[in-house]
Amino acid sequence: MAPRALTDLEFMILLATMRMGDEAYGVQIARELEETGGRRVLLGAVYATLDRLESMGLVRSSVGDPTPERGGKAKRYFRVTPAGIRSAKDTQNAFVSLWRNVPEMKGGRT
Amino acid sequence: MSTHRTPLNPPKIGAAVLSRLADRNEALAGDILEGFRIKQSRLWFWRELVGAILTGAFRRSIEVRPIKLVEFPSLPPAHEDFAAKRIRLQTLGLSASPVGGVSGWTMAVLIMLISALEPALWLMLAMGMGVGIAIGIGRVIYRSRHMTRPGADLTTVVLFSHHALK
Numbered sequence: 428m429a430p431r432a433l434t435d436l437e438f439m440i441l442l443a444t445m446r447m448g449d450e451a452y453g454v455q456i457a458r459e460l461e462e463t464g465g466r467r468v469l470l471g472a473v474y475a476t477l478d479r480l481e482s483m484g485l486v487r488s489s490v491g492d493p494t495p496e497r498g499g500k501a502k503r504y505f506r507v508t509p510a511g512i513r514s515a516k517d518t519q520n521a522f523v524s525l526w527r528n529v530p531e532m533k534g535g536r537t
Numbered sequence: 538m539s540t541h542r543t544p545l546n547p548p549k550i551g552a553a554v555l556s557r558l559a560d561r562n563e564a565l566a567g568d569i570l571e572g573f574r575i576k577q578s579r580l581w582f583w584r585e586l587v588g589a590i591l592t593g594a595f596r597r598s599i600e601v602r603p604i605k606l607v608e609f610p611s612l613p614p615a616h617e618d619f620a621a622k623r624i625r626l627q628t629l630g631l632s633a634s635p636v637g638g639v640s641g642w643t644m645a646v647l648i649m650l651i652s653a654l655e656p657a658l659w660l661m662l663a664m665g666m667g668v669g670i671a672i673g674i675g676r677v678i679y680r681s682r683h684m685t686r687p688g689a690d691l692t693t694v695v696l697f698s699h700h701a702l703k
Contacts, residue, residue: 453568471589500567
């Protein structure tokens with residue numbers, strides 16, 4: 428069975444996680460989405476999406492050390508797996524294919 | 538005049554709720570506290586806390602629920618028996634609804650519609666239930682006569698499955 432296509436939020440969170448590298452954890456991913464992606468997302472929704480991506484094998488997580496500024500609570504770091512990178516590329520290819528030969532999408536801002 | 542402001546503390550009630558939920562998703566609870574330190578907004582804190590609860594991000598990570606009924610002789614089944622499919626698993630429907638995915642208000646509406654439009658369907662339903670019960674009793678009698686081996690104490694157990702939901 429072919430893997431299902433990523434939703435736009437899953438795709439954006441995968442990209443934000445890749446952009447953050449070794450510092451990808453919930454609040455930083457949400458911040459990256461807001462500052463770079465221009466999309467404000469609840470932390471709960473970020474975690475729900477990351478849990479789903481992890482169950483699909485597209486990301487994996489590891490627990491860091493507790494820190495005082497977080498009330499002594501540990502961070503959960505996320506990394507995109509090779510399957511996640513492939514899935515993101517497939518989604519990008521799908522978008523690019525749809526983009527091609529659409530006159531309205533050529534040129535600058537409308 | 539100094540523009541330095543004392544950092545805000547999270548709302549007391551919200552912090553208490555968060556500390557109670559923290560054991561269900563420690564990383565998210567820590568992220569909300571860290572985000573509050575950056576944003577310094579109680580509105581942001583409440584929005585994130587309520588949003589996390591509503592999106593189910595604080596749901597319990599381990600659910601224990603019965604999913605299968607299994608019959609086996611007095612000794613517990615070995616893992617190899619499951620692997621070799623020598624033990625047949627039967628699914629157990631725990632829903633009160635006879636129709637998958639239909640319950641609650643949908644059932645109430647269906648009941649009202651049937652009563653109003655075609656009351657005779659209730660008679661057919663009652664007959665169907667009667668036939669179903671008769672078939673069930675017949676199967677129990679058949680199994681008790683043909684499937685019990687001497688010395689085997691048939692026991693029905695409910696296996697519990699632990700689902701680790703990260």
